[in-house]
Every structure is written in structure tokens, then in C-alpha cells.
Amino acid sequence: MKLEGSPARTIERAADGWRVTIIDQTRLPHEIERVTLASVDQAAHAIRAMQVRGAPLIGVTAAYGLALALRSDPSDAGLAQAHIFLAEQRPTAVNLRWALDEVRTAVARLPERERAEAAYMRADRMADDDVETCRRIGAHGLEIIKAASAAKGGRPVNVLTHCNAGWLACVDWGTATSPIYQAYDAGIALHVWVDETRPRNQGASLTAFELSQHGVPYTLIVDNAGGHYMQQGEVDLCIVGTDRVTASGDVANKIGTYLKALAAHDNGVPFYVALPYTTIDWSLTSGADIPIEERSADEVLKVAGRLADGSVDSVAIAAEGTPARNPGFDVTPARLVTGFITERGVTPATREGLLSLYPERKERAA
Ligand code: MRU
Numbered sequence: 001m002k003l004e005g006s007p008a009r010t011i012e013r014a015a016d017g018w019r020v021t022i023i024d025q026t027r028l029p030h031e032i033e034r035v036t037l038a039s040v041d042q043a044a045h046a047i048r049a050m051q052v053r054g055a056p057l058i059g060v061t062a063a064y065g066l067a068l069a070l071r072s073d074p075s076d077a078g079l080a081q082a083h084i085f086l087a088e089q090r091p092t093a094v095n096l097r098w099a100l101d102e103v104r105t106a107v108a109r110l111p112e113r114e115r116a117e118a119a120y121m122r123a124d125r126m127a128d129d130d131v132e133t134c135r136r137i138g139a140h141g142l143e144i145i146k147a148a149s150a151a152k153g154g155r156p157v158n159v160l161t162h163c164n165a166g167w168l169a170c171v172d173w174g175t176a177t178s179p180i181y182q183a184y185d186a187g188i189a190l191h192v193w194v195d196e197t198r199p200r201n202q203g204a205s206l207t208a209f210e211l212s213q214h215g216v217p218y219t220l221i222v223d224n225a226g227g228h229y230m231q232q233g234e235v236d237l238c239i240v241g242t243d244r245v246t247a248s249g250d251v252a253n254k255i256g257t258y259l260k261a262l263a264a265h266d267n268g269v270p271f272y273v274a275l276p277y278t279t280i281d282w283s284l285t286s287g288a289d290i291p292i293e294e295r296s297a298d299e300v301l302k303v304a305g306r307l308a309d310g311s312v313d314s315v316a317i318a319a320e321g322t323p324a325r326n327p328g329f330d331v332t333p334a335r336l337v338t339g340f341i342t343e344r345g346v347t348p349a350t351r352e353g354l355l356s357l358y359p360e361r362k363e364r365a366a
Contacts, residue, residue, distance in 0.1 A: 001167040001176075001181065002213050003013050006031065009171050010057050011064070011127060013120070016130055018071065021062045024051045025168060027304035039062075040082050047089040047096075050200070054169020055243045056134070059099030060127050062086045066103045067119035074112040075322035077208025079104060090200035092329045093243040093289040094254055094281045099126060105302060118231060127171045133276045134173035135195045136343035141239065141274060142186065144346065148236045149188050156189040156217070158236045160226055163197045163254035164206035164273065165241020175274040176239040177210070179341065184216045192218040197254060199299040199326060223256050227263035239341070245273070245280050247361075249334030249349035250287025255327055261336040270338040277343065280354065282361055297324035 003023075014021045020037040024181065026049065027033045035051060037043045043065025046052050052061045069082030083100050089095060101191070104121040107115040139205040148157045165176035173181065183190050192211055197203035204220055211218045221229070229235050240259060244252040251257070252275050264271040284290065301324050337349035347353035355362055 001172060004213070009127070009131070010168055011052065011060055011171060011184060013064075013124070016066075018120070020061075020068070022046055022061065023168070025053060026051055027312070028168070029205050030306050037064070037068065040065050040070070040085065043068055044086055044089050046333060047086070052200070053094035054166075055095040055241070056130050056170040056175070056276060057168070058090060058093050059095030060123065060130060060171055061279060062089075062096050063099045063103045063119070063123035063126050066100060067116055067123050070107065070116040070119050074115040076108075077108065079115070079119050080171045085169060090293060092293045093279075095278045097198065097279050102126065121309045127272060130171040130276070130278075131173065133278075133343040134167075134175055134178050136172050137175055137274050137276065137341055138178025138182040140171055140343075141272070141341040141346050144237065144270075144272065144341070145179055145183040145188060145190060149183075149190070152236070154189060155189045157183070158191050158193060158229075158234055159233045160193040160195070160229070160238045160260070160269075161207060161305075162195040162203065162223075162238075162240045162245040162257050162260055163208075165253075166204050166207050166210045166286060168210055174210075175241045175276065175341075177207070178274065179239060180211075180216060181214060184214070189207045190217070191312075192216060193226065193229060194218050195223050195256065195260070197256065198223055199295075199303075201303075202254065208230075226260050227236060227267075230263050230267040230269050235264075235269050237272060238264050239272045239274055241275050242275050242279055243329060243352075244284075244290050245275055246284040246287055247280070247282045247338070247354065248285045248287075248351050249337065249340070249354065250290070251332040251334070251349070252287065252290045252292070253332065255330050258330040258332045258336075261332040265336050269338075271336060272339050272341050272346075273332075273337050273349065274341040277358065280358070285351075287333060290329075290331055292330070293328035295326045295328045297326055300324040300326050 166174035
């Protein structure tokens with residue numbers, strides 16, 4: 001999508017062909033700064049410090065991280081060590097493990113001297129596939145927005161989203177935002193309610209930013225406002241992303257997603273989850289088994305932003321010594337999800353629904 005008027009991807013190889021350039025998302029929306037990764041340590045840091053974040057982008061970054069690792073140590077031991085190291089950076093998004101497994105499988109049988117190049121090629125393909133997958137998610141989701149628009153006689157469709165499942169969370173397009181961008185580009189009148197998404201405010205700092213860069217009408221709201229607007233009839237549908245979906249259809253996503261799904265259910269508002277196949281964990285049958293990342297209490301106790309003098313800093317919002325907990329994600333049970341929007345189509349959030357789109361998993365699904 002567009003960044004300062006030009007098409008951009010969140011991650012790509014640098015001009016030298018081996019280093020990897022990312023947009024430092026911890027600086028958005030105040031500064032657009034690109035960072036170049038030259039080692040597995042720097043790739044791991046980018047994931048852990050959330051310079052890159054969002055399930056698909058975490059996966060692609062890890063894939064390039066493994067390529068960087070193999071440049072300096074292409075041995076079996078080096079491969080295994082880098083795989084473990086990168087996998088432990090963030091626990092909830094299953095795309096991380098998927099991407100690392102893909103690269104390991106692509107290189108494991110090759111002679112050591114060929115491994116790094118093969119890993120780069122696999123990572124490049126993964127990035128391109130992610131763009132196409134997200135584009136297709138958008139094409140299927142567009143039909144849902146079109147139907148909502150027709151039902152409203154062309155009046156603006158109000159879509160609520162949580163966190164950032166936008167192009168900044170992927171390589172391009174986004175998952176939840178892809179239908180929104182495609183509807184906007186098709187001339188359908190729409191408006192997006194953007195949850196701020198405490199504690200890290202990915203909605204305020206990333207989703208609002210990327211929608212504004214593309215010209216999509218949006219309004220930023222505090223996390224607790226969504227239920228109110230649903231009661232007022234001001235939300236036509238919700239579309240969120242996800243970090244991991246179980247084979248039974250339970251959905252892990254940014255903390256607060258569950259409350260939005262409950263409010264949507266209570267108000268008869270359709271609640272869709274947009275996801276690529278890389279986010280399905282076929283080995284799990286219950287959302288209770290999804291590992292939930294516990295993040296620093298500091299993120300709850302402080303808020304980051306631009307100060308009056310133009311500098312970017314964080315300020316304390318609670319008394320010193322205040323105890324805080326900070327789960328990064330929650331699980332929305334499948335029964336609260338109207339449907340999954342995937343690259344293969346829209347399906348109910350059930351095991352049968354998923355298997356109807358991915359019949360090749362029938363044998364292997366848990
Ligand atoms: O902690 P984050 O910013 O990585 O969390 C991101 C989300 O929860 C997204 O909604 C999810 O990864 C889907 S991204 C297409």
C-alpha cells in the first residue's frame with residue numbers, strides 16, 4: 001500500500017541483496033524510519049522489540065533471519081540453533097514457527113554452501129505469497145462489504161477493527177484491512193472505527209496511520225467505545241485479524257478482541273476474522289492451548305507519544321509501584337465468530353468450515 005504517496009512493502013532485501021530492510025514500527029506514526037538487518041541477532045531483536053509485528057510479518061522476518069544466520073553458519077547445528085532462537089522471540093503467532101519450519105525444510109538436505117541462498121529464495125517467495133494471499137483475502141472480504149453496502153442502500157458501511165491487521169502487519173494489503181482497501185478502491189462508501197488498542201496502541205499508531213495514508217475514512221475510538229457504537233447501530237460489521245486459529249475455529253488475537261466479539265454477538269453485529277492459511281494451527285483443537293504472550297508491565301504503566309517539544313517519549317500514567325499485568329492476546333471462542341475470511345473464501349468458524357476450504361488437511365487435522 002502507499003507510504004507517503006509511494007507503494008511500499010514492510011520488508012524487502014536491501015540494495016546489496018543480502019541485508020534486509022524493514023520499517024521500524026516502534027517509531028510510527030511520528031517518524032518513518034527504515035532499519036537494515038544484517039544478522040540473526042538483529043532480526044530476532046526486530047521481532048522481540050516489535051519493530052516488526054503482526055503474525056504474517058513476524059513470520060517473513062524470521063524467514064529472512066534464518067537466511068542471515070545461514071550466511072555466517074550454514075552447518076546443521078547452526079541451522080538448528082538459529083531456528084530455536086528465532087522461534088522463542090514471540091510465542092503466540094503461529095506464523096513464526098510455520099515460516100521457520102518452511103525455511104528449514106527448504107535447506108536441510110542441501111550442501112552447506114547452498115543453504116543461505118536457498119533460504120533467501122524461500123523467504124522471498126514467502127513474502128510474495130503473503131502479498132497474493134492477502135490480496136485474495138481482500139477479494140473475498142470485499143463481497144461481504146458489498147452486501148452490507150447494498151443492504152444500506154449505498155450509505156457508508158461502518159466497519160470496526162481492533163489492533164493492526166493491516167499491511168503493516170503483513171507484507172502488503174493486510175488481512176482485516178485488505179477488504180477495506182479493496183472496497184474503498186472500488187468506490188464503496190465506508191468508514192472504519194479504529195480501536196486504539198491499549199497498551200501499545202497499534203490501532204492509534206498503525207491502523208489509523210495506514211488508513212490515512214491510503215485516504216480511507218476512519219475514526220479513532222478508545223477500546224471501550226466499540227460496544228456503545230454497536231448498541232447505537234453505528235457498526236455494521238467487525239473485521240479483525242488473528243495470530244493463531246485452532247483447527248476447531250477458536251481465535252487468538254490482540255487483547256480486547258474477545259470483548260469486541262461478545263459485544264458484537266449481543267448486538268447482532270457480524271464478527272469476521274480475516275486470516276491466511278499460515279495462521280491456522282491444525283495441531284490444536286482448543287483455544288485454551290494457545291500460548292498467550294505475557295508482556296512487560298511497563299506497557300500498561302506508561303504511554304508513549306509525541307511531546308509538545310516534538311520529541312517522542314513515554315510518560316507514566318499510574319502511581320509508582322502500581323502492580324500491573326499485561327497479557328498480549330486473548331482467545332475468542334469460535335461460537336462468537338460469524339465467519340473466517342481466507343484466501344480461499346469465506347467459511348464458518350468451525351472445524352468443518354476450515355476443512356471445507358483446506359480439504360488436503362483432512363488426513364492430518366487433529
Ligand atoms: O502484538 P502484535 O502487534 O504483533 O499483534 C498483532 C495482532 O494481534 C494482529 O491483529 C494479528 O497479528 C493479525 S496481523 C494480520
